[in-house]
Amino acid sequence: MNGIPKTEIGLASYVALRVDDWTPEHGCCAWIDASDRQCGRDALTESMLCTRHRNLALKRHEKHVKKTLKDQQQRIEYRAKMLPEWEAELAQVEADMERYGGAPTTDRAAYGGAAHPSIQRQQLRQLSDTNVQRMAKLSRRAQDLRDKIGAGQ
Numbered sequence: 001m002n003g004i005p006k007t008e009i010g011l012a013s014y015v016a017l018r019v020d021d022w023t024p025e026h027g028c029c030a031w032i033d034a035s036d037r038q039c040g041r042d043a044l045t046e047s048m049l050c051t052r053h054r055n056l057a058l059k060r061h062e063k064h065v066k067k068t069l070k071d072q073q074q075r076i077e078y079r080a081k082m083l084p085e086w087e088a089e090l091a092q093v094e095a096d097m098e099r100y101g102g103a104p105t106t107d108r109a110a111y112g113g114a115a116h117p118s119i120q121r122q123q124l125r126q127l128s129d130t131n132v133q134r135m136a137k138l139s140r141r142a143q144d145l146r147d148k149i150g151a152g153q
């Protein structure tokens, strides 16, 4: 593949099965599905393809570029649309974390007043487990939202 520019190797990869073991003697490296063989016609100078297959490769490349740009545009539009929602949700999640993040309340009224100490301990533990799970969930969601908001900035 000496002397073949990278852009030409890139083009060839749109129509060839493999481009890594090519030599000029192979001729055009485009794969023809219908006859299950390589094209083999004389390749253009500094190219791995014949005129016909180079044009085909150019068309596929153009299509690929267009699709990439369109996908990119859609991602940008989606982000712009979602950003206010993500930011509002993050504010809510952070407020919840603030609210649940503290130590479980020791206010006995919060779990039924004068319970037996062992029941109280159990209730405290359950409250704490629930809190830990809730906090883990909230902090995962907050991270996810921060990633989304931060991407593209």
Ligand SMILES: [Zn+2]
Pocket: 028, 029, 030, 039, 040, 041, 049, 050, 051, 052, 053, 054
């Ligand atoms: Zn060809």
